[in-house]
Amino acid sequence: MPRTRTPVVTGWFAGEGDDFTLLGTRCSACASVFFPREDSHCRNPGCDCGDLAEIPLSRRGRVWSYTDGRYRPPSPYVTDPELPWEPYTLIAVELAAERIVVLGQAVPGVTVADLAVGDEVEVVPGVLHEDGETVWTTWHWRPTGVTA
Numbered sequence: 001m002p003r004t005r006t007p008v009v010t011g012w013f014a015g016e017g018d019d020f021t022l023l024g025t026r027c028s029a030c031a032s033v034f035f036p037r038e039d040s041h042c043r044n045p046g047c048d049c050g051d052l053a054e055i056p057l058s059r060r061g062r063v064w065s066y067t068d069g070r071y072r073p074p075s076p077y078v079t080d081p082e083l084p085w086e087p088y089t090l091i092a093v094e095l096a097a098e099r100i101v102v103l104g105q106a107v108p109g110v111t112v113a114d115l116a117v118g119d120e121v122e123v124v125p126g127v128l129h130e131d132g133e134t135v136w137t138t139w140h141w142r143p144t145g146v147t148a
């Protein structure tokens with residue numbers, strides 16, 4: 001039986017292949033961009049507007065920082081407590097147009113030894129976790145080969 005593909009978090013990303021993007025929100029007054037999306041009020045302390053619209057974020061950014069996770073991450077990451085924890089690589093990516101830093105896991109197989117601050121990465125669909133009925137989807141960052 002085919003398993004359903006379900007986003008691990010609803011509304012944070014959309015699309016497939018080259019159309020895959022993260023979804024943030026942008027304040028119509030001050031143009032601040034939020035990811036994770038902020039839908040209730042602008043978090044800019046100097047702005048009292050409440051009009052936030054969904055926008056796709058830039059698909060490419062630059063490595064701002066990175067590390068590897070040797071502990072089991074907290075929610076919303078879904079892990080199977082029955083399985084041993086597999087280390088993963090976590091990248092903080094600076095999106096220049098939005099002026100924000102977005103965290104995410106690197107695609108499988110990329111380790112901290114493969115990364116340098118300033119390298120270009122792009123967002124791609126990824127699988128966070130699978131069980132008998134569901135493939136839990138997420139986003140991953142993949143190096144483009146353009147280095148700092």
Ligand SMILES: [Zn+2]
Pocket residue numbers: 027028029030031032042043044047048049
């Ligand atoms: Zn604002």
